[in-house]
Amino acid sequence: MEYVEKARAESERGELVLRERREENGPVVWELRANGVFVMDTEETSTEEALATACLALVEEPAQVLVGGLGLGFTAHRVLADRRVRRCVVVEIEQALVDWMRDGTVPHGPAVLADERLQVVVADVAVALAEARPASYDLVLLDVDNGPGYLVHDANAGLYETPFLTRLRTLLRPGGAAAIWSASEEPALEEAMRAVFGAVDPQPLDVVLQDRAEHYWLYVARVPSQA
Numbered sequence: 597m598e599y600v601e602k603a604r605a606e607s608e609r610g611e612l613v614l615r616e617r618r619e620e621n622g623p624v625v626w627e628l629r630a631n632g633v634f635v636m637d638t639e640e641t642s643t644e645e646a647l648a649t650a651c652l653a654l655v656e657e658p659a660q661v662l663v664g665g666l667g668l669g670f671t672a673h674r675v676l677a678d679r680r681v682r683r684c685v686v687v688e689i690e691q692a693l694v695d696w697m698r699d700g701t702v703p704h705g706p707a708v709l710a711d712e713r714l715q716v717v718v719a720d721v722a723v724a725l726a727e728a729r730p731a732s733y734d735l736v737l738l739d740v741d742n743g744p745g746y747l748v749h750d751a752n753a754g755l756y757e758t759p760f761l762t763r764l765r766t767l768l769r770p771g772g773a774a775a776i777w778s779a780s781e782e783p784a785l786e787e788a789m790r791a792v793f794g795a796v797d798p799q800p801l802d803v804v805l806q807d808r809a810e811h812y813w814l815y816v817a818r819v820p821s822q823a
């Protein structure tokens with residue numbers, strides 16, 4: 597396996613590295629790491645896309661969508677592939693990553709960001725949601741960390757807890773839906789979402805990551821049509 601570093605940045609959260617991974621005769625894979633921890637790659641993106649499709653399938657008119665965490669843009673791209681979506685706001689905390697996606701350091705980045713329905717906001721998603729108007733989104737999709745059990749950034753712990761989830765629910769319109777991506781099964785998150793939304797649908801997702809079997813999870817919840 598050969599690695600080539602393509603970009604590196606420092607922020608108050610630490611180090612962010614974008615690198616290429618290449619196996620002999622294999623495709624070039626892009627990998628994002630934060631403080632040495634694997635965040636994601638471009639080889640296995642089915643669950644990033646499932647985060648979008650699981651919710652898009654639930655809502656009749658998903659016109660307004662908020663995505664927490666740009667990453668390498670797969671969730672946002674899948675959201676924008678749905679022509680019912682009129683606006684997709686992506687909240688990403690790392691300015692450098694947005695720059696790499698915009699300037700082509702990530703080769704597919706400019707095409708993803710070119711969609712005129714997409715707005716990228718550089719902010720902590722906790723702050724962005726605290727400032728958003730109530731009932732302003734049909735879908736809220738969160739993939740900002742590896743889940744409460746494997747946090748890349750400890751400061752994200754609150755994003756999986758009741759006060760934040762309660763706030764998130766107020767941003768959804770009647771009939772809207774929310775989904776949270778997690779790298780592991782998280783009974784406490786499931787319980788918190790059930791308490792806030794009345795019900796939750798935990799969806800296990802089996803993936804193979806560099807020859808390893810992994811089991812990721814989506815936690816999906818809805819707001820009743822007549823809230």
Ligand SMILES: C[S@@+](CC[C@H](N)C(=O)[O-])C[C@H]1O[C@@H](n2cnc3c(N)ncnc32)[C@H](O)[C@@H]1O
Nearest residue numbers: 644665667668669670671688689720721739740
């Ligand atoms: C796993 S990646 C998201 C992957 C994305 N779903 C995709 O399809 O490429 C997580 C992203 O969330 C960002 N992030 C981490 N904490 C955040 C926060 N509190 N607010 C907003 N973005 C955050 C990270 O910088 C990273 O880009």
